[in-house]
Amino acid sequence: MNTNQHDSSRRDFLQKSMLATAGLMTPLPLSVFGAAGPTKRRVAMVGTGHRGSGMWGTQLLEDHRDVIEFVGLCDKNKGRAETAKKMMGVSCPTYTDFETMMRKAKPEILIVTTVDATHDQFIIKGMEMGANIVSEKPMTTDETKCQAILDAEKRTGKKVTVTFNYRYSPHRQKIYELLRNDTIGKITSVDFHWYLDNRHGADYFRRWHRLTENSGSLWVHKASHHFDLLNWWLESEPETVYAKAALENYGKNGPFRFSNCRPCPHKDKCAYYWDMTKDARLMALYAQNEQYDGYLRDGCVYKEDVNIYDKMAATIGYANGAQVSYSLTAYSPYEGYRIAFNGTKGRIDAWIKESGEMKMEPYDEIMVSHNFGKVEYIQVPQAEGHGGGDKLLRAQLFRHPEAPDAYRQAAGSRDGAMAILVGIAARKSVTSGQPVRIADLTDLKPVAVKA
Numbered sequence: 001m002n003t004n005q006h007d008s009s010r011r012d013f014l015q016k017s018m019l020a021t022a023g024l025m026t027p028l029p030l031s032v033f034g035a036a037g038p039t040k041r042r043v044a045m046v047g048t049g050h051r052g053s054g055m056w057g058t059q060l061l062e063d064h065r066d067v068i069e070f071v072g073l074c075d076k077n078k079g080r081a082e083t084a085k086k087m088m089g090v091s092c093p094t095y096t097d098f099e100t101m102m103r104k105a106k107p108e109i110l111i112v113t114t115v116d117a118t119h120d121q122f123i124i125k126g127m128e129m130g131a132n133i134v135s136e137k138p139m140t141t142d143e144t145k146c147q148a149i150l151d152a153e154k155r156t157g158k159k160v161t162v163t164f165n166y167r168y169s170p171h172r173q174k175i176y177e178l179l180r181n182d183t184i185g186k187i188t189s190v191d192f193h194w195y196l197d198n199r200h201g202a203d204y205f206r207r208w209h210r211l212t213e214n215s216g217s218l219w220v221h222k223a224s225h226h227f228d229l230l231n232w233w234l235e236s237e238p239e240t241v242y243a244k245a246a247l248e249n250y251g252k253n254g255p256f257r258f259s260n261c262r263p264c265p266h267k268d269k270c271a272y273y274w275d276m277t278k279d280a281r282l283m284a285l286y287a288q289n290e291q292y293d294g295y296l297r298d299g300c301v302y303k304e305d306v307n308i309y310d311k312m313a314a315t316i317g318y319a320n321g322a323q324v325s326y327s328l329t330a331y332s333p334y335e336g337y338r339i340a341f342n343g344t345k346g347r348i349d350a351w352i353k354e355s356g357e358m359k360m361e362p363y364d365e366i367m368v369s370h371n372f373g374k375v376e377y378i379q380v381p382q383a384e385g386h387g388g389g390d391k392l393l394r395a396q397l398f399r400h401p402e403a404p405d406a407y408r409q410a411a412g413s414r415d416g417a418m419a420i421l422v423g424i425a426a427r428k429s430v431t432s433g434q435p436v437r438i439a440d441l442t443d444l445k446p447v448a449v450k451a
């Protein structure tokens with residue numbers, strides 16, 4: 001970004017903040033809803049697992065029952081759809097056939113919370129059958145499916161919203177604000193390192209996520225959250241990716257293995273043994289519905305078939321000239337991340353500690369170091385649910401879809417695409433040993449400054 005571009009981006013931000021404060025900004029361009037009417041919005045969901053029935057089920061209804069009505073729940077596991085229905089306290093029909101649900105329930109909004117690699121079929125068919133889409137991240141898992149979603153959105157005139165809840169945490173929003181306010185000048189580079197711990201991190205290796213064909217690997221399933229944050233914070237789009245990765249802790253590296261934890265003969269000596277029977281909600285959603293699909297929620301982290309990586313590193317070049325050093329480690333003693341933005345006028349450091357034995361504070365901190373000047377510490381109070389982001393995201397989507405979006409947190413299909421394309425490019429780069437250009441993956445051409 002040159003100085004003029006940077007000034008104009010800052011001017012834009014200040015203008016938007018002022019308009020937002022005055023309540024004068026135009027409606028959200030990415031709003032997936034028509035004009036808010038007096039009737040409740042008709043909502044259906046496909047994929048009634050943990051995320052669907054929780055974040056987009058009970059928790060959504062807790063705050064917004066007066067403005068939405070569930071008209072259908074669909075899951076390929078009929079027991080799980082029924083369990084979710086009970087947990088959510090709704091009376092709509094459940095389905096195992098998606099098209100039947102769409103035809104009978106006629107939802108205005110379809111929430112897609114299935115296994116990542118299946119999102120595309122429901123997003124596309126859902127739009128073709130008349131619904132706007134709220135899709136969990138990642139939007140999809142490869143570039144062909146990504147292009148098909150972008151084409152279907154154009155063809156149908158419907159809208160895809162991707163639920164990047166990480167953008168909404170007050171700590172990350174504060175970082176966005178500091179960057180837009182020219183606190184450190186032009187951003188030249190970013191150091192971003194994410195750590196998944198031996199509990200939450202290991203969980204990816206227990207579940208369907210352990211197969212690239214389901215999750216696109218953690219490059220897509222998990223890191224697309226982080227790539228979206230980078231794209232959003234930098235207000236630019238990624239251009240090139242070079243990456244390395246390996247699987248060195250889980251899967252075939254284990255000393256022994258079994259199908260899953262509950263009946264495992266190695267449980268006394270396995271550091272990763274996890275007793276799912278202590279979690280009543282997970283037992284109801286998964287264990288009690290194994291009879292329908294055989295899915296084992298407490299699968300062994302040492303299964304031979306694990307084909308995702310557990311250590312990853314990438315160098316990402318942005319269209320505005322910024323460069324990023326990124327890494328993801330999936331077997332750390334604690335969970336969290338460290339990020340630093342290097343700029344022409346100084347540096348912003350931030351870190352989040354989410355679990356582990358290290359001392360925890362009731363706030364998250366940001367350190368702003370001005371070149372040849374003072375150092376400031378900014379403390380942002382912590383909140384529940386992905387740093388408080390989940391609640392704010394639900395309110396923006398379902399309660400205030402037309403409200404000003406001063407921090408540009410609402411994300412559409414282009415944002416969804418740019419986030420996964422970094423992960424897809426990284427995956428390809430690991431295999432080929434070559435850098436990969438984002439522009440070679442779909443018809444989207446990265447722009448230096450987002451409009």
Ligand SMILES: NC(=O)c1ccc[n+]([C@@H]2O[C@H](COP(=O)([O-])OP(=O)(O)OC[C@H]3O[C@@H](n4cnc5c(N)ncnc54)[C@H](O)[C@@H]3O)[C@@H](O)[C@H]2O)c1
Nearest residue numbers: 047048049050051052075076077113114115116118136137
């Ligand atoms: N934003 C976040 O922080 C966050 C957190 C967790 C999960 N997620 C996303 O939410 C989605 C769901 O994840 P989850 O943890 O709830 O997984 P899950 O396994 O609990 O739920 C997925 C559900 O989809 C169903 N399903 C799979 N394929 C289907 C198909 N072809 N037709 C119908 N139903 C199908 C499964 O039976 C299951 O009930 C994923 O895309 C995941 O990436 C996002």
